[in-house]
Amino acid sequence: RQHLVATGQTGEVTRATAEEVHQRLLWLKRKKDEESKGEVLDLDSRLKLNKE
Amino acid sequence: QDWDEEDDVLDIDEIDDRDGIDPEAEYAAWKLRELKRIKREREQIETYEAERAEIERRKNLTDAERE
Amino acid sequence: MAHHKADASKLLDDRGYGGRLIRGQNPALLFETGVRNRITQSYYWKEQCFGLNEATLCDRAAQIKFIGGTTGVNGKPTPFLCLAFKLIQLVPDKSVIFEYLNFEDDGEESDNEGDKAERNGEGEGDEDGDNGIMNGGRVQDPEAAGKRGAFKYLRALAAFYIRLAWEPVEIYNTLEPLLSDYRKLKRKTKEGYAMTYMDQFVDDLLTKERVCATSLWRMPPRSQLEDLDLLDVRESPLQGEVDAMDEDNGEEVEVVESESD
Numbered sequence: 407r408q409h410l411v412a413t414g415q416t417g418e419v420t421r422a423t424a425e426e427v428h429q430r431l432l433w434l435k436r437k438k439d440e441e442s443k444g445e446v447l448d449l450d451s452r453l454k455l456n457k458e
Numbered sequence: 459q460d461w462d463e464e465d466d467v468l469d470i471d472e473i474d475d476r477d478g479i480d481p482e483a484e485y486a487a488w489k490l491r492e493l494k495r496i497k498r499e500r501e502q503i504e505t506y507e508a509e510r511a512e513i514e515r516r517k518n519l520t521d522a523e524r525e
Numbered sequence: 526m527a528h529h530k531a532d533a534s535k536l537l538d539d540r541g542y543g544g545r546l547i548r549g550q551n552p553a554l555l556f557e558t559g560v561r562n563r564i565t566q567s568y569y570w571k572e573q574c575f576g577l578n579e580a581t582l583c584d585r586a587a588q589i590k591f592i593g594g595t596t597g598v599n600g601k602p603t604p605f606l607c608l609a610f611k612l613i614q615l616v617p618d619k620s621v622i623f624e625y626l627n628f629e630d631d632g633e634e635s636d637n638e639g640d641k642a643e644r645n646g647e648g649e650g651d652e653d654g655d656n657g658i659m660n661g662g663r664v665q666d667p668e669a670a671g672k673r674g675a676f677k678y679l680r681a682l683a684a685f686y687i688r689l690a691w692e693p694v695e696i697y698n699t700l701e702p703l704l705s706d707y708r709k710l711k712r713k714t715k716e717g718y719a720m721t722y723m724d725q726f727v728d729d730l731l732t733k734e735r736v737c738a739t740s741l742w743r744m745p746p747r748s749q750l751e752d753l754d755l756l757d758v759r760e761s762p763l764q765g766e767v768d769a770m771d772e773d774n775g776e777e778v779e780v781v782e783s784e785s786d
Contacts, residue, residue, distance in 0.1 A: 422578045426579070428624050430584075431628045473718045473720050484707055487722075491725060492705070506746075
């Protein structure tokens with residue numbers, strides 16, 4: 407128990423509201439969609455390259 | 459210390475958790491699971507009701523004996 | 526209280542705990558001592574969970590690739606379990622948990638509750654078989670299509686938390702709708718990985734005693750709460766079909782026992 411106290415810094419973290427959580431998830435979803443779109447484009451261009 | 463996920467990487471792709479690849483089959487599999495749950499719930503209700511009926515019967519018995 | 530401690534020292538120290546309670550108890554006690562220790566000693570907990578709040582926790586949850594409890598000889602906790610413990614530490618407001626559970630991208634055309642009734646409609650074809658995933662597929666169920674709870678592992682995490690932290694009536698009312706979310710979930714087991722489904726996982730939460738290395742506290746059975754008029758009888762989305770089958774057969778539905786869970 408002592409070592410936990412020792413390793414744990416005692417910083418305080420501010421709570422987030424439901425709205426902040428929503429905005430965060432929107433951002434994460436956009437990011438994820440972008441990434442998967444990127445993968446598809448990547449695959450398409452590679453397939454094209456293979457055909458040529 | 460080890461990165462917690464390190465040794466997972468090898469076999470994590472054994473299972474494909476992507477959805478919507480075969481929507482009909484995915485729906486059919488769910489339907490089967492849901493039907494099983496409905497069946498299980500019905501059986502539980504039956505058992506529960508049988509138990510209550512039995513309790514009721516015993517209660518009546520002791521009442522009758524008392525009189 | 527708008528703040529909580531960034532680490533778990535206070536949480537684990539009964540003498541000094543002054544945070545939010547769950548059913549009158551220090552929430553850390555919902556996890557067994559051994560599991561708790563393995564979580565707080567894990568690299569993932571120390572490096573990835575430190576200082577998270579309700580919003581930044583989403584960054585981690587969006588990266589989760591499987592559910593599970595502890596694995597391997599050392600009983601190493603999964604990131605899923607570590608984040609569940611983080612939630613236990615945060616005890617987020619209910620509105621936050623609902624956001625995790627039912628997050629919808631308002632930018633996309635959204636289905637409302639009314640569409641749920643149509644989910645049984647048969648023969649909804651998948652015209653985009655080859656790139657179905659990219660377009661979200663054409664699945665019959667808006668729950669399953671990922672319109673609600675777009676991050677499925679976050680949704681599973683919220684469900685797990687709800688089962689641990691909320692009251693019975695809320696648990697049934699909030700979790701049962703997820704029984705029609707049939708998206709796939711990867712689950713880490715002792716041996717390796719296994720497939721489960723959101724509905725299966727939620728059913729486990731409602732009926733099993735132990736899930737993800739955690740003993741679930743005993744909750745009153747549904748029937749008891751129905752008798753007390755605290756809950757309405759659950760209506761399965763398949764109820765109509767089942768009733769029709771009953772009429773046809775004049776007897777119980779035969780459910781084929783196949784597919785090992």
